[in-house]
Amino acid sequence: MIKVGITGGIGSGKSLVCEIFKCLGVPVFNSDMESKNLLSTNEGVKKGLIHSFGAQIYSSNGEIDKAVFASIIFSDEDNLRLANSIIHPAVASRFHDWCEEQERSKYVLKEAAILFESGAYKQLDLVIAILAHEAIRIERIKKRDNSSEIEIRKRIDKQWPDEKINSMADFVIQNSGNKLLIPQVLEIHKKLINDY
Secondary structure, rough: EEEEEEEEEOOOHHHHHHHHHHHOOOEEEEHHHHHHHHHHOOOOHHHHHHHHOOOOOOOOOEEOHHHHHHHHOOOOHHHHHHHHHHHHHHHHHHHHHHHHHHHOOOOOEOOOOOOHHHHHHHHEEEEEEEEEHHHHHEEEHHHHHOOOHHHHHHHHHOOOOOOHHHHOOOEEEOOOOOOHHHHHHHHHHHHHHOOO
């Protein structure tokens, strides 16, 4: 089984592209969703985060307080690195177990916003990058999250620029609206099925 990463900056269209791959029968592991799940369900992750950032990051029902946690990790590079060092190994372990459940698939996708930044790409065979112009990404996020442009730019600044992602990817999908998505996905799917 081939393990393929799928990445791109916030608002690039990873989720939409993954939905197209799912329609083709390709299993998709969503790292961001999995990490959010682990924040509340994985005792090792919870203990590590509480030890590092204090009990106030969790509400009384054991759920992560997203606003408090985000304010801590997105305002300080060291805090972000520390949180990632606690969360990412647990996500990697979950991905490994999930792959064993998908053994009949020719290939699987691991969707992750910071695939290169986290070093997670090293456990994969190939990587697909989704690229979109920054202005388009900002408009998409504004509509999706009701975030301000300042908040969005802070999040974008924490991720690698498209040029750097592009230089390390094996396949690139352009999602700025000037190329149709489905033909690009179908072309990559065909190569993954036939050439690897």
